[in-house]
Amino acid sequence: MLYLLDANTLIDAKRDYFEFDRVPEFWDWVQFHGASGNIKVPIEIYEEFEEARNSAGERDKLSEWAATHSVKEALLFNEEADRDTVSKIVADGYCKDPNDQEIETMGRDPFLIAYAFSDRANRVIVTTESSKPKRKRANRKIPDVCNDLGIQCIDNFQLLRELDFRTNWRS
Numbered sequence: 001m002l003y004l005l006d007a008n009t010l011i012d013a014k015r016d017y018f019e020f021d022r023v024p025e026f027w028d029w030v031q032f033h034g035a036s037g038n039i040k041v042p043i044e045i046y047e048e049f050e051e052a053r054n055s056a057g058e059r060d061k062l063s064e065w066a067a068t069h070s071v072k073e074a075l076l077f078n079e080e081a082d083r084d085t086v087s088k089i090v091a092d093g094y095c096k097d098p099n100d101q102e103i104e105t106m107g108r109d110p111f112l113i114a115y116a117f118s119d120r121a122n123r124v125i126v127t128t129e130s131s132k133p134k135r136k137r138a139n140r141k142i143p144d145v146c147n148d149l150g151i152q153c154i155d156n157f158q159l160l161r162e163l164d165f166r167t168n169w170r171s
Contacts, residue, residue: 003033003163004077004116005041006109006127006142007048009156014062025167027065033163034074042077044111077115085114093145095137102138109142116151124152126159 010030018026033039050066053059065071089110090098098106116123131143146153154162 001162002037002119002123003039003126003154003159004112004123005039005045005075006112006125006129007041007045008128009126009159010041010062010066011049012128013156014060020061020065023167025169026165029163029165029169031071031074032169034071038163039075039159040077041075042079042081042111042115044081044108046072046076048108079115081111081114082118085117086110089113089117089145089149093149094140098138105138109145113142113145113149113151116146117149120149120151124154126154126156128156 013026014020017023020027030039034041046066049062050072052063059067066075090103090106093110093113094106095102112125116125125142125146127142129141129143131147132139132141133144135141135144143153145151159165
């Protein structure tokens, strides 16, 4: 199974429960699974955290980590998005006639979903977004779009269980 990460999986992990200085094993584990081909991040999503800067124009620890050659090589998904599939995701998962504001609201999520859609049997999206089935059009959440399109979608903690993360994972 290939796990495609939404940017929030790493952003939230860094901020909330796997800070770099406190649980460096997690970041090594992510890189290991990237190099092993289990975890990947499409370029459209990778850029969301690799290029992030604070108000002073400085990178945070996640951005610095993501910019290192070995991490980037391990995690970047080596596939280009199929524009027709992305358009299908927008039309069938969000709305058929998005305006400019809605396209901005959707952001890069349709790309992530399109990568998983192209091989639904072998690809899973990992996101920290919660289902909000009453949301409409561009405000839909990834789990709801995935559910409608027959794409597997899990959260960070399910990923940790499925790939058996432990702080002594190297042992």
